[in-house]
Amino acid sequence: KAGVTQTPRYLIKTRGQQVTLSCSPISGHRSVSWYQQTPGQGLQFLFEYFSETQRNKGNFPGRFSGRQFSNSRSEMNVSTLELGDSALYLCASSPVGGDTQYFGPGTRLTVL
C-alpha cells in the first residue's frame, strides 16, 4: 500500500496570508490527525478527523481549521498567518479501530 502523502512538501507565505495543506491517508484508513512540529515544542496535536467529522481538537486558535472528505483525504487551513506558524505540519492516518498512527513526510511551512 502507498503511504501517507502530503502536498505540498514546502511552502513559503507572508504574514496575513492563508494556506491550505493536503493529506491523503493510507488506503482504507479513515482517521486522519494533524500535528504541528517545531524545534522547541515537539509535536503538538491540532485535530483529528474520522468519517468527515472532527473527533478531537488540540489547543490551537480558531485560525487553524480542517476538514475531511468522503474519500478520507483531509485538508488543513491556516488563516491570517503569523511568523510563529512556521513549522513542519505532519499528517498521520490510522485504520478503523487501530491504535497506531502512520505519518506522512510533512509540509514545511515558512512564514515571512
Next chain:
Amino acid sequence: AQTVTQSQPEMSVQEAETVTLSCTYDTSENNYYLFWYKQPPSRQMILVIRQEAYKQQNATENRFSVNFQKAAKSFSLKISDSQLGDTAMYFCAFMTRVTSGTYKYIFGTGTRLKVLA
C-alpha cells in the same frame, strides 16, 4: 494531565555499539499504549516499536527493544549494534483511548541520536 518526558535532547553512539534512550511518562490511566517513532533527517516519521501497557513482556523488533517498567512509568528504547542509518530524532509517544474509537496521543520532545562512524 498526561505528560511524556525525554530527558536526553541529544546523544551519540559509535557504530556497532548499544545505546539506550530514556522516556518517562505520567498518567493515571491503566490501559494505554507506548510507542517509539524515528524521524530521520528526511523527516518521514517511522514507527519503531509499540508496547501495550497490559503486556508485561517487553516488545522487540530486530535490533530495537524496550524496557517497559509500568510501576516506574518508564519506557526506554535500546538500540543494539547501532548503524549509521539509525541517526535520527527519536520520539516517545503515549496513547490512550479518549472516547469510543478516539485516541489521544502525546509526544515527548524527542532525542536526537547521532551514530558515529
